[in-house]
Amino acid sequence: MVKVTVCGAAGGIGQPLSLLLKQSEHITHLSLYDIVNTPGVAADLSHINTKSKVTGHKGSDQLEEAIKDSTVVVIPAGVPRKPGMTRDDLFKINAGIVRDLAVAAAKFAPKAFMCIISNPVNSTVPIVAEVFKQFNVYDPRRIFGVTTLDIVRASTFVSELIGTCPSSLRVPVVGGHSGVTILPVLSQVEGTEKLSQEQIKQVTNRIQFGGDEVVKAKDGAGSATLSMAFAGARFALNIIEAVVAKKTGIVECTYVDLAADVAGAAEVKELIGNDLGFFSVPVELGPNGVEKILPIGAINNYEKELFAAAASELKGNIVKGSTFITESPKL
Ligand SMILES: NC(=O)c1ccc[n+]([C@@H]2O[C@H](COP(=O)([O-])OP(=O)(O)OC[C@H]3O[C@@H](n4cnc5c(N)ncnc54)[C@H](O)[C@@H]3O)[C@@H](O)[C@H]2O)c1
Numbered sequence: 001m002v003k004v005t006v007c008g009a010a011g012g013i014g015q016p017l018s019l020l021l022k023q024s025e026h027i028t029h030l031s032l033y034d035i036v037n038t039p040g041v042a043a044d045l046s047h048i049n050t051k052s053k054v055t056g057h058k059g060s061d062q063l064e065e066a067i068k069d070s071t072v073v074v075i076p077a078g079v080p081r082k083p084g085m086t087r088d089d090l091f092k093i094n095a096g097i098v099r100d101l102a103v104a105a106a107k108f109a110p111k112a113f114m115c116i117i118s119n120p121v122n123s124t125v126p127i128v129a130e131v132f133k134q135f136n137v138y139d140p141r142r143i144f145g146v147t148t149l150d151i152v153r154a155s156t157f158v159s160e161l162i163g164t165c166p167s168s169l170r171v172p173v174v175g176g177h178s179g180v181t182i183l184p185v186l187s188q189v190e191g192t193e194k195l196s197q198e199q200i201k202q203v204t205n206r207i208q209f210g211g212d213e214v215v216k217a218k219d220g221a222g223s224a225t226l227s228m229a230f231a232g233a234r235f236a237l238n239i240i241e242a243v244v245a246k247k248t249g250i251v252e253c254t255y256v257d258l259a260a261d262v263a264g265a266a267e268v269k270e271l272i273g274n275d276l277g278f279f280s281v282p283v284e285l286g287p288n289g290v291e292k293i294l295p296i297g298a299i300n301n302y303e304k305e306l307f308a309a310a311a312s313e314l315k316g317n318i319v320k321g322s323t324f325i326t327e328s329p330k331l
């Protein structure tokens with residue numbers, strides 16, 4: 001059985017993400033959880049003639065059956081930004097939502113691969129990690145912050161400038177998932193040597209603040225949903241390819257706990273320092289999730305400045321997420 005549960009399945013991301021997951025022939029059960037509207041979304045998707053059974057679960061009374069024994073749990077639940085807000089402004093509402101979903105996963109699907117989309121990702125992933133630690137089921141190789149949209153955007157924006165095919169251009173984007181914590185490593189991308197330093201700065205800024213571009217354009221109606229569904233499905237399906245289909249050599253940049261006792265973590269810590277517990281890094285996926293953390297590789301002086309500018313915000317975000325659990329009464 002390959003059960004994938006989407007938490008927040010009736011939302012702007014949740015619905016198109018579930019549609020994309022419904023197309024996978026590896027998934028046998030697509031479980032849709034939300035506090036509203038999942039019966040309708042599930043009925044609709046269930047008419048699509050692909051392999052997976054679709055079930056809808058609404059409200060916290062149905063969370064256990066929704067999440068129980070999931071192979072993969074994808075979490076795009078919570079509120080999105082409006083113009084003028086930072087992702088951190090969402091913490092007040094989303095931290096508690098993500099905590100409660102993590103508690104259910106820790107109890108009823110402790111081996112699930114957890115893909116966290118809800119913002120602020122820099123803090124929500126440490127929340128999930130601390131919840132799993134409290135339930136003694138923590139495996140840092142199985143908990144991922146989904147930063148794939150940053151990579152998708154970087155491929156698009158850089159391709160526009162250097163005239164390459166966006167779907168095959170790979171741009172490493174490391175760090176976190178908010179503004180200056182998003183660190184594109186453009187010096188490693190062939191073709192960017194044609195760009196002036198001014199162009200590099202502009203496209204770096206566009207990648208870092210791509211989310212704001214969408215929030216502004218949607219003018220109060222939310223943030224990126226369709227591009228996020230595309231990115232989230234790519235990430236979740238890559239996990240499934242690695243775990244279920246045992247495909248090797250799949251690499252994605254994703255926000256993980258560098259405490260993961262896997263090859264490569266120490267090398268990354270040498271570059272970024274020891275006090276950043278979580279960082280998005282290129283990860284080779286395998287049957288247990290994080291198989292290997294790949295080196296970030298050489299970065300130039302401009303990128304070193306970006307890394308330095310990211311550190312304090314990212315560290316603050318991580319501590320805020322972790323202490324939300326560790327400094328509250330035991331779950
Ligand atoms: N990681 C990324 O790159 C990225 C990209 C875009 C958006 N996001 C984030 O994803 C989240 C969702 O965005 P959206 O546009 O889909 O929002 P949305 O409001 O359209 O949908 C969110 C859904 O979550 C549901 N929900 C609320 N509380 C819940 C709970 N306790 N349990 C289960 N479901 C619950 C809502 O009912 C709603 O259906 C936001 O936090 C947004 O900032 C992250």
Ligand SMILES: O=C(O)C[C@H](O)C(=O)O
Pocket residue numbers: 080081087119149210211212214215223224
């Ligand atoms: O910008 C947002 O708030 C949503 C998301 O994190 C994004 O990058 O589009």
